[in-house]
Amino acid sequence: MTKILKRPDSLKPARHLYCAGCGHGIIHRLVAEVIDELNVREITIGIAPVGCAVFAYDYFNFDVTEAAHGRPPAVATGIKRVLPDRIVFTYQGDGDLAAIGTAEIVHAATRGENITVIFVNNTTYGMTGGQMAPTTVIGQKTATTPFGRRPEYEGYPIKICELLSSTEGVCYLERVSVNNPKNVIRAKKSIKKSFQNQIDKRGFSLVEVLSMCPVNWGKTPIESCKWVEEVVTKTFPLGVFKDKTV
Amino acid sequence: MKKILMQGNVALCEGAIAAGLDAYFGYPITPQNEVAVHMSRRMRELNRVFIQAESEIAAINMVFGVSITGKRAMTSSSSPGISLKQEGISYLCGCELPGVIANIQRGGPGLGNISGSQGDYFQAVKGGGHGDYRMITLAPASVQEVYDFAYLSFDLTEKYHNPVLILMDGYTGQMMEPVQRTDRPPIPAKKYKKDWVLDGCKGREPRKIRSLLMNEGELEELNWKLKKKYDKITDTEIRVETINTNSVKKLDVILIAFGVASRVCKGAMNIAREKGKKVGLIRPLTLWPFPYKTIEKLAKKTKKILVVEMNLGQMVEDVKIAVGDKCKVEFLGRPGGSIVNQDEIFSKIK
Amino acid sequence: MSAKIDKERCKGCELCVFYCPQKCLKLSEVLNMSGYRPAELINEESCNSCGMCYIMCPDYTIEIIKG
Numbered sequence: 316m317t318k319i320l321k322r323p324d325s326l327k328p329a330r331h332l333y334c335a336g337c338g339h340g341i342i343h344r345l346v347a348e349v350i351d352e353l354n355v356r357e358i359t360i361g362i363a364p365v366g367c368a369v370f371a372y373d374y375f376n377f378d379v380t381e382a383a384h385g386r387p388p389a390v391a392t393g394i395k396r397v398l399p400d401r402i403v404f405t406y407q408g409d410g411d412l413a414a415i416g417t418a419e420i421v422h423a424a425t426r427g428e429n430i431t432v433i434f435v436n437n438t439t440y441g442m443t444g445g446q447m448a449p450t451t452v453i454g455q456k457t458a459t460t461p462f463g464r465r466p467e468y469e470g471y472p473i474k475i476c477e478l479l480s481s482t483e484g485v486c487y488l489e490r491v492s493v494n495n496p497k498n499v500i501r502a503k504k505s506i507k508k509s510f511q512n513q514i515d516k517r518g519f520s521l522v523e524v525l526s527m528c529p530v531n532w533g534k535t536p537i538e539s540c541k542w543v544e545e546v547v548t549k550t551f552p553l554g555v556f557k558d559k560t561v
Numbered sequence: 562m563k564k565i566l567m568q569g570n571v572a573l574c575e576g577a578i579a580a581g582l583d584a585y586f587g588y589p590i591t592p593q594n595e596v597a598v599h600m601s602r603r604m605r606e607l608n609r610v611f612i613q614a615e616s617e618i619a620a621i622n623m624v625f626g627v628s629i630t631g632k633r634a635m636t637s638s639s640s641p642g643i644s645l646k647q648e649g650i651s652y653l654c655g656c657e658l659p660g661v662i663a664n665i666q667r668g669g670p671g672l673g674n675i676s677g678s679q680g681d682y683f684q685a686v687k688g689g690g691h692g693d694y695r696m697i698t699l700a701p702a703s704v705q706e707v708y709d710f711a712y713l714s715f716d717l718t719e720k721y722h723n724p725v726l727i728l729m730d731g732y733t734g735q736m737m738e739p740v741q742r743t744d745r746p747p748i749p750a751k752k753y754k755k756d757w758v759l760d761g762c763k764g765r766e767p768r769k770i771r772s773l774l775m776n777e778g779e780l781e782e783l784n785w786k787l788k789k790k791y792d793k794i795t796d797t798e799i800r801v802e803t804i805n806t807n808s809v810k811k812l813d814v815i816l817i818a819f820g821v822a823s824r825v826c827k828g829a830m831n832i833a834r835e836k837g838k839k840v841g842l843i844r845p846l847t848l849w850p851f852p853y854k855t856i857e858k859l860a861k862k863t864k865k866i867l868v869v870e871m872n873l874g875q876m877v878e879d880v881k882i883a884v885g886d887k888c889k890v891e892f893l894g895r896p897g898g899s900i901v902n903q904d905e906i907f908s909k910i911k
Numbered sequence: 912m913s914a915k916i917d918k919e920r921c922k923g924c925e926l927c928v929f930y931c932p933q934k935c936l937k938l939s940e941v942l943n944m945s946g947y948r949p950a951e952l953i954n955e956e957s958c959n960s961c962g963m964c965y966i967m968c969p970d971y972t973i974e975i976i977k978g
């Protein structure tokens with residue numbers, strides 16, 4: 316049987332502006348493949364973040380809206396409550412979700428909004444030039460932690476999956492990564508589950524995806540993949556943190 | 562329908578519901594807590610959406626979400642909470658989306674107090690949020706007007722794809738007056754074209770909604786488009802009431818006030834007229850677009866205009882722009898949540 | 912049947928080269944229009960269309976037809 320692997324229908328042919336080796340490209344493709352496979356492209360509404368993925372509406376081939384920084388979960392709540400049969404998902408980076416948007420994500424989770432959240436964690440603020448993110452790991456040098464992140468000055472990284480796992484309203488939380496093929500395959504399964512949960516009206520699902528940011532990390536794409544394996548997963552272990560479906 | 566006694570905050574809810582409100586989002590803040598409390602019951606009874614949001618910021622962004630689908634959403638707050646909503650308001654304008662916001666003003670600045678005030682005039686009509694945008698700003702002065710303007714705001718916001726602000730104050734919100742509810746049905750969903758909504762791309766090309774325009778000249782083009790829209794609104798949507806100004810050739814004093822201050826002015830005006838003074842009143846119902854031309858025309862009929870506001874002098878600046886040097890413009894203000902009284906207004910008239 | 916690479920889309924990130932189990936990919940010596948060295952097959956025969964390159968590619972540059 317002939318099987319073709321090519322650009323999914325839910326992605327436009329336009330070249331995207333992400334850096335070489337950036338995880339966003341892989342994650343966009345996984346989300347698009349899942350939306351194609353679940354056959355929900357025509358009823359999906361995505362919410363783009365402020366961050367490198369701000370132009371997501373130019374890359375995804377379905378309805379997508381902009382939102383103010385950090386507010387996608389509130390925007391998603393508004394959409395989903397008036398159009399409950401549409402598939403609504405947010406796509407957010409570390410600043411958007413874990414800094415300015417902490418209140419919105421916690422409360423959307425607490426309310427058990429039947430939405431899907433794709434949380435891209437690359438431990439840095441990519442778009443603005445690599446400043447410290449809430450997810451920057453201890454010792455990591457960034458534009459605003461030139462001496463490395465130190466707990467006594469900059470505190471500790473925030474672990475969103477762990478944080479939200481105590482919330483009743485949450486159905487499913489998993490942390491995955493896109494730094495090697497095995498992890499990418501697992502990430503796709505997780506993303507698919509998070510959309511399937513919404514179709515099945517199971518409640519709030521969030522997939523935290525550890526991603527590479529070669530330019531701001533000052534590493535090659537391959538070195539960045541290794542760094543995720545060797546360093547990032549030590550602070551952010553992969554795995555399922557909550558699953559009400561089992 | 563029979564007239565019923567209604568609180569201002571409740572009339573806001575009922576007028577919006579009569580217009581066809583689909584979703585309300587709010588956060589408690591005095592003096593408008595009755596809005597969320599009333600909506601929490603009424604919207605659920607009607608099987609519509611009510612959420613007590615985690616913050617005023619979340620609430621305005623929930624409005625944004627509903628608005629992109631073409632459905633009707635409203636949020637309300639009081640002064641400090643409206644400050645929080647400014648970014649969201651700018652986004653609604655930049656994305657050309659509808660949405661109704663009600664500000665039941667309280668004393669400020671800062672945490673202030675919970676009494677009614679008119680200190681947010683500048684915030685409402687001179688920006689508040691960032692960028693070049695305008696919001697149609699309605700200033701009701703009675704509970705009946707609150708109800709009527711709430712209904713009207715949904716028509717205007719959908720007609721112009723622009724948020725509308727209902728500028729009330731703690732007094733108007735808390736007072737109770739008889740209200741004649743409307744027999745009109747809700748505004749039809751298809752009254753205005755909705756070929757921009759995001760509701761899933763079945764049967765059409767995907768759409769996007771955004772205000773980030775990075776290509777050369779694109780954002781400037783949007784701004785000029787907004788200007789054209791705002792000019793059209795200025796030409797067609799000014800609403801102003803004039804009392805005792807038309808039947809005479811010359812007036813001694815013209816009072817100008819909006820909202821609850823205008824009601825106190827009416828009392829002072831009547832006292833003055835009983836004593837033989839020729840006093841009239843101009844009451845803007847829309848603070849933006851502002852009735853510059855009406856004021857300019859009537860300024861020629863008088864030696865003195867007295868602007869009465871419950872702030873340190875905000876609308877008076879727009880009055881001065883309208884009047885130029887045609888007559889003297891004086892100001893009487895009570896800021897910080899205090900209310901003007903007719904004796905002090907009368908003493909400035911004579 | 913093997914991988915087809917759109918060399919103008921490729922940004923030369925080398926993830927496909929690194930993760931290919933058959934080690935049959937390399938970066939070209941010739942720059943594309945964007946100034947990157949795009950990935951290319953060293954030889955068609957060693958590609959067994961496993962799809963690892965497609966899985967890792969961030970730019971949906973690669974098409975695989977497996978029969």
